[in-house]
Amino acid sequence: MSIFSSDVFKGQHALVTGATGGIGRETAKVLASMGADVTITGRKEQVLNELKEEIESKTPNAKVMRYVADLTDTSDRENLVQAAEDQFGAVSLLVNSAGMTGGGILEELTQEELERVMYLNHTVPILLTQRIYKTMKKDKKGSIVNVSSLSGIRGTYGGTAYTGSKFALNGFTQSFALEAIEHNVRVNGVCPGYVDTEMGRNGIRSKGEREGHSFDEQFKIESEKLPTGRITNAEEVANTIAYLLSDAAENIIGENIILSGGSVMR
Numbered sequence: 119m120s121i122f123s124s125d126v127f128k129g130q131h132a133l134v135t136g137a138t139g140g141i142g143r144e145t146a147k148v149l150a151s152m153g154a155d156v157t158i159t160g161r162k163e164q165v166l167n168e169l170k171e172e173i174e175s176k177t178p179n180a181k182v183m184r185y186v187a188d189l190t191d192t193s194d195r196e197n198l199v200q201a202a203e204d205q206f207g208a209v210s211l212l213v214n215s216a217g218m219t220g221g222g223i224l225e226e227l228t229q230e231e232l233e234r235v236m237y238l239n240h241t242v243p244i245l246l247t248q249r250i251y252k253t254m255k256k257d258k259k260g261s262i263v264n265v266s267s268l269s270g271i272r273g274t275y276g277g278t279a280y281t282g283s284k285f286a287l288n289g290f291t292q293s294f295a296l297e298a299i300e301h302n303v304r305v306n307g308v309c310p311g312y313v314d315t316e317m318g319r320n321g322i323r324s325k326g327e328r329e330g331h332s333f334d335e336q337f338k339i340e341s342e343k344l345p346t347g348r349i350t351n352a353e354e355v356a357n358t359i360a361y362l363l364s365d366a367a368e369n370i371i372g373e374n375i376i377l378s379g380g381s382v383m384r
């Protein structure tokens with residue numbers, strides 16, 4: 119359900135990472151429906167093509183550029199930003215949604231896996247933001263949302279790598295928000311609990327395996343645990359990101375908005 123009008127981001131350029139995944143995909147759709155020109159990126163070309171087609175069919179005036187990039191690759195990142203700027207001009211809205219889980223309990227955690235998770239979930243958003251911020255700062259205009267996690271504000275079993283990376287991302291959001299606001303660039307984050315996407319379902323599946331439950335059983339357990347009785351869907355996260363990006367959230371900076379179906383109270 120959209121609660122936003124179609125001209126909120128008119129004339130603005132949004133770059134959404136992780137657009138081949140559940141949350142990034144919905145975010146790209148919402149931002150396009152709000153009038154932004156949207157650059158979508160991920161590693162899966164076919165999924166990007168389908169998303170571009172879907173957005174263009176639903177939002178007739180939408181302008182969408184797709185760019186395949188592995189964000190852990192320095193030149194891919196640079197080429198992505200360059201291509202995006204060539205196509206739609208300076209990026210004024212950035213959503214850092216690409217991410218991965220991984221790691222496991224400390225005894226089984228390898229250095230390689232720890233570094234992989236930390237690099238994609240923490241270092242990559244910083245480096246990509248650093249590149250795009252140059253222009254935002256010059257233009258004195260920009261809004262950024264980092265997609266973090268409930269795991270970024272409380273520990274999780276086996277979460278040394280993933281949870282650590284999201285705590286670190288929240289630290290980036292808060293610290294950078296202070297620097298950036300001096301240049302009229304707002305920085306915020308979202309911290310969802312389980313979201314009904316491939317990543318969320320895989321997380322629930324793994325937890326079920328650990329606790330001796332089928333996926334369906336664990337999905338029900340995780341849903342019923344929440345005061346709302348259900349896990350969050352990707353569109354709800356996308357709407358929150360869109361709100362934070364918009365001028366309606368003008369005096370909100372350095373916040374990490376929790377979307378957890380009320381789990382923080384339990």
Ligand SMILES: NC(=O)c1ccc[n+]([C@@H]2O[C@H](COP(=O)([O-])OP(=O)(O)OC[C@H]3O[C@@H](n4cnc5c(N)ncnc54)[C@H](OP(=O)(O)O)[C@@H]3O)[C@@H](O)[C@H]2O)c1
Pocket residue numbers: 135136137138139140141142159160161162187188189190214215216217218219238265266267268309310311312313314315316317318319321
């Ligand atoms: N789902 C949840 O339960 C949940 C809860 C809290 C927070 N989050 C966070 O929300 C964000 C999005 O998650 P999601 O649920 O949408 O997950 P998802 O469906 O698994 O999507 C993950 C996205 O990250 C991209 N990605 C992974 N490695 C990449 C790389 N090296 N280079 C470029 N892109 C890469 C994937 O692109 P390709 O597949 O094309 O490579 C995909 O678009 C993540 O940061 C995640 O930590 C998710």
